[in-house]
Amino acid sequence: MTEYTAPTRDMLFTLQQTAGFGDMVNQCGFEDATEDLVSAIIDEAARFSGSVIAPTNSTGDRTGVALDTNHTVKTPEGFRDAYQQYAESGWASLQFDPEYGGQGLPFSLAIPVQEMWHSANLAWGLCPLLSQGAVEALSENADDALKQLLLPKMISGEWTGTMNLTEPQAGSDLSNIRTQARRDGNAYRIKGQKIFITWGEHDMADNIVHLVLARLPDAPPGVKGISLFAVPRFIPDATGEPGERNDCYAVSLEHKIGIHASPTCAMSFGDNEGALGYLVGAENQGLACMFTMMNNARLTVGLQGVSISERSYQQTRAYALERTQGTAPGDSGASPIIRHPDVRRMLMTMKTLTEAGRALAYTGCVAVDFGKSEKVTESAAARQARRADLLTPLVKGWCTEIAQEVTSLGIQVYGGMGFVEETGVAQHYRDARILPIYEGTNGIQALDLIGRKTIRDNGQAMLELIEDMETCSSTDSQASALSGERQARFNQAVKDLKKATELVLESKDDPLQSGSIAFSYLMLTSTVTAGWLMAKSAALASETLKADDPLVRGKLATADFYMDHILPRSATYLANLHAGNESIMALSETEF
Template structure:
């Protein structure tokens, strides 16, 4: 029996009552759909995650990967699941019908990934990367490239990757050395890439790599980088798989977690036989790749939240059944289930609030991204484009870090058993750690947020965020039950914006001091957004409670009041620390560490 757990009632509350996601069906692209169709998609996605992917999580952990003769063999069931995933339409659920997509709203890809990552993080990275690579070709490739690769990637016949990192060019892509040499209608590719998730495997007959490389003779730095389609196997004129394309896996990493997800080192063109095809404009490769990178960053936040969600629910199930200790208030005789112990309840409520808040943050960001993509050109669309840009580094960094912490607290609820492989939480904890590291470390996300996102388009991104959160506070500041917390949130938001403005000035006058405190500032933004989304849910729940008693809706109110009261004081303290004049971070001698 699998371990994946999901509370579909929590999911549907956010989608239907908080976001009213059926409104997307009023957009032209989705005019043939309705909310009932979207509800059915959610239900079927949960069933697929439980029935097909959940069993793979334990199999992947116990069987692991086998690497022999430059090839990777995946655990039993993975190949069949990858094919079924594509055939059933999950890979391309949000893509247009023209190339094999299902045409659902873009946000549904995020909702689907919530369940799929929660059921088996290691596996779901493969179709998620395939989707991103295929969509990149679909967006920037020639018709020939699109026709050759995209349909087979969307239907699960072929897989895809993104190849950025090199041994001497990790997060600094300007230093990459992989080179493309023009040769007729294609290029010869030479170079090495490392840390390539699902860079080699036996799930599909072909792996289509999206590779960043510098065309020979083009400028140094990021402005000279181009994007190439480089298949593992060449493709014949009739679309069939041909001979190998001189792309060789030289090894896979031994990792803390994700033991069923191969992280490969790839050699391109060691025998001078690797052919690649330019995708998009020459020297615009990094700009093109950002489409896939930003989606991957959001999905990193989704992964952290999804594993936190199932970890919390596994802990909840355990504490309801585990009998140990007496009720300290003497309310019950004999030993009781540990859910009755106050400290266990504290951990449960903290996890519940954080999982619900993260899911709302992510789904709200996904809803906004749909409006950014599908509204007609104009001021309203620009508003949602700015919001999406602003939320991306926060979702990536905050939810990946917090997801790991929730897994840690879930383990604490089980005591010593949580540390043992008898229960799945220790695997969730190990698997979740990578989320803060890849797709740009969380420190990089914080400098992006407090640097570029504060200044681009004359501060339009932070102004869009300010408009949304202040609008909520103004609308509900006199709420009879929650008004005091909403007014408190408003006050912290004002302080957050003041600190952000101060840091923006400091970035110019003292960039080293500024960079020392960008990460705490990002955490402050994350906490404020969490309070906002939880209070928004509480306002909705409080209205329902006027009509009927409900433990479910009362829980929405309690999680919000608890979280706001215990979090905002911490947020204020964090903001004050961001303004401290001390320079110990930069001035301490290297030899003193």
């Protein structure tokens, strides 16, 4: 399998320029995040991901994980050592509060770093992903005493965290959860079962803090009666170190299509006296608290789509340069397959979609930092917060959908050898398949976009985004980066998005119609937004770099390819919206 080398130049340019990280740092008071520091962090993360984490990827996939009779999960060789180096090097603490041991750097700076972890080993990277989401939830919702108890160890990476939502009878519908909590002095006792708990048990860290949704005996029904609890595997003793084993255990592991080295656990809480838990936030406000973690996770799952696309592209590109087959136009004798036009089409699709996904994910995360800043005006922060909320389902939905396409194309470029596990390219395809499913399926992301993010504010955030696209499309810089025909194509796509938004708002009182067009609206919005960012990248590269810089040539080429071969998909999505729900709902249930 081809080794992973992080595309640091593209990452830095996309973060600093396209996503606006440089502007955010200047306006939001992150004076410590200098260009030199950012570059040094990215370079060192690239070294660490390539030399320490990446070598564990294929062996971890083949070995998988195992649960022993003591309810302990054994991770593959090299996983624990890589995690210990990760924690000791301070990678877990980049964006967190210095009061609890964090480095106080922007959340969006941690994003390219996390992209590298997931490209190097998607299964391994899920452990810090969940932990950082748990830290976010505790940081924003826990009381001071609980923060002091848990956050220093979690921010240092000594302890990890999980999210416990799903139960056998309650998938995405959390109103049906049955796990119970009862008051026990200043704490609570938790009893119930959770399934699909990523990294719910492992041997990489000294303790695991489970964030668990449960109901109190007097709680109101439905989602209004859910509370959130922190349930550590080992109860902290008087010195804050792991003490007595808590009454919570992994009872089985799922056997999955991919991410074999990530333990997906069924967890049992309270088989005996009840698992000791600490309330996070207020009683019956657990879902709101958990959404802090879920929103963070949705952005980083979208980032995983970019990561696995990048890894698949790198491996496929290397193969296409080496593999000889047939005679390409203008050649004599066997040609490297990269010279065949159809292989070029597939590689350009992989490269362009990956870069577009990176731009979308980084932009969404920079908006998170902007939206939380107290240094900008209240109206500016509110606008950026709306932008972050709007882009979250796009990042999660579109970036994970393109990962299916990119990793599938990787197999196709390999031909028959891609269908053979030993080449390693199939692992990326298998690993990527979970991404549109977990942290809210992409159907749920589409409903979130159309309901909470568009209809609820009467399209305000969406129309602000369209306004920015219209402003950008009228500037000389973008016009210089795109040919007249491509610029016209982009302008039409923006008009299509505005028309689609009108259709969405017209259907706001018809849930059947809204549900039928939601996914097409998600894909349309994402495709046009990513096109805007690709044009923006090309323009900025042309403005800020020398004309003979390979990055400029690359950005111009991928922007052109996007406008020619990816952006036209938006017209199909608009046609889907116009078609509505008639043919979708035509058959009765018994006719399927």
